[in-house]
Amino acid sequence: MEKVKSGELKKHIEEIKEKIELNDCDIKRELEDLIKYRVPLEEAKKTVLRKNSFAGSRTKNIDEIEPNMKGINIVGRIIKTQKKEIKVNNKPLIIDVGVLGDETGFCQFTCWYKTSLVEDDYVHFKNVFTNKWDNRINVNVGKKSFIRKKSNNQFPTKQKLMNVKKKSIAEIIPDDFFATSKGIILQLFHRKFIDENGTESTYAEGFIGDNTAKLPFKSKIFNFDIGDLVYFSSAFIELDDDLPYLIFDKNTKISKIDQEKDEKLKKLRYDMVNKTHEIAQLSDLVHRIYFYDVLIEGTILYIKPESGFIRKCFECNKQLEANKCNIHGVVENYTDIYVKAVLDDGTGAINIVLDLKHLEIISDKVVTDLKVELNNDCSKDEIIRILTSNLVGINLLVNGNFVNNSYEKFLIVEGVSVPQDQTDYKLNYLYS
Ligand SMILES: [Zn+2]
Structure with a gap:
């Protein structure tokens, strides 16, 4: 083993430190490990440098990250972190998943091994790669990546980062991760659930809205009731496929706004609670990426072959x-x-998905025809023919949640009805 005096080693550590971001202890440990395996000192220095500096990669702000990037470095604050057990090749593996934040935004991260990361840690993720997971950009910390915990009192705290700029309800989008807004509690239910420790607890769920839109929420905070106007900050935005909903948890601050003193708020509350459903126009919806609980009246133009x-x-x-x-x-x-x-x-036009319970409302004939076909050979072409001849040209009133993702614009249909003036409409449609 090559003998290196500690004074001499210190000189080499200083030299390495000028070129990469690594503390004395880590450099010393990595150098000593290599020397122990009979790597000559000069070679060991080069290896430590190569391993810890990523040529051409620079530190990116979170708002610069896109899916499918490789070899990038990110600096930020751990906002949320959770250990999860998954199975890889049938072997259990503990991974860390969470949310990382900087002054430009937030992203998901996944460390593919167990770490000692805790909330509010200030970290450097080095040589990481990105993908898209659950509709959000995900930063992957893999075997060839490095995590360096640092202390930085200048960098905003977790609390400060989560306290995002106030928006109207309609402006809240999944990429925000956190929301600050105000709205009226339009619906509220209390539900019981059994958590992972087997203890029963209660949470509230419902809808909150303002004059721009409404959003569902789940809450572990109970200081509000139906009809209350509340201000909330640092609410987490969770996703159910493409649709966001709010989580009011230990980090969220909710306060009631005294509505009686403010005539404008009193009127807003009256309008929201008494609002009858108006039919929306698709041309007004296409610029949004989602919209809860819309009502649309339109004509079925076409049955898609995947039916x-x-x-x-x-x-x-x-x-x-x-x-x-x-x-x-x-x-x-x-x-x-x-x-x-x-x-x-x-x-405008959108895709809608209907099932048997919707068809039963729309037309008895189509249900009867389909049941006959189900008992026969179920040929795909015949099913499309039955659906097309019975449904195309029909005027429908549908309500549900509108989604506009990168693939398509569609409505997740909750309810459907057939307007009274159907015959006239159909005739007009067919002969116009
Ligand atoms: Zn199931």
Whole structure:
């Protein structure tokens, strides 16, 4: 083993430190490890430098990150972190997932090994790569990445970063991660659930809205009631597929606003609570990336070829994939019809998905025809023909949640009805 005097080693450590961001202890440890394995000192120095500096990569702000980047460095504050057990090749693996923030925004991160990261840590993620996961950009810290915890009192704290700029409800988007706004509690239910420790607790869920839009929320805070106007800050934005909802948790501050003193607020509250559903125009919706609870009146133009019979899980009503439910595995199941149609309201067109319970409201004939087909050979072309001949040209009133993602604009249909003046409308449509 090459003998290196500690005074001499110190000189080399200083030399390395000028070129990379690594503390004395780490450099010393890495150098000594290499020397122990008979690596000559000069070679060991080069290795430490190579391992810890990433040529051409520079530190990126979070708002500069895009999916599928490689070898980038990010500096930020750990906002949330949680250990999760997953299975890789049937072996259990503990990973860290969470949210990282800087002054430009937030992103998800996944460390593919167990770390000692805790909330409010200021960290350098080095040589990391990005992808998209659950509709958000995710920073991956893998085996070839490095995490350096640092202390930096100049960098904003977790609390400061989460306290984002105030927006109207309609302006809140999934990429924000956190929301500050005010709105009226429009719906409120209390639900019980059993947490992972087996203890029963209660949370509240409902809708909060202002004159621009409404959003669902889940809350562990109970200092408000239906009709209250509340101000909230540092609420987390969770995603259910494409649709965001608010989480009021230990980090969220909620306060009631005294409405009686403010005539404008009193009027807003009256309008919100008494608002009847107005029919929206698709041309007004297309600029949004989502909108909860809209009502649209339009005509079915086309039945998409992916429509057909499907099997659904009895427990959760989700479609089976390869005869299994993604959540419940092999379960009792039932047949439903999946109808993907294009609905046009004269200002624009969107995709809607209808199932058997919707078809039962729209037309008895289509249900009867489909049931006959189900007992026969179920030819795909015949199903499309039945759906097309019975549904195209029909005028529908549908309500549900509007989603505009990178693939398509669609409505997750909750309810459907057929307006009274159907015959006239259909005739007008067919002969215009
Ligand atoms: Zn299921």
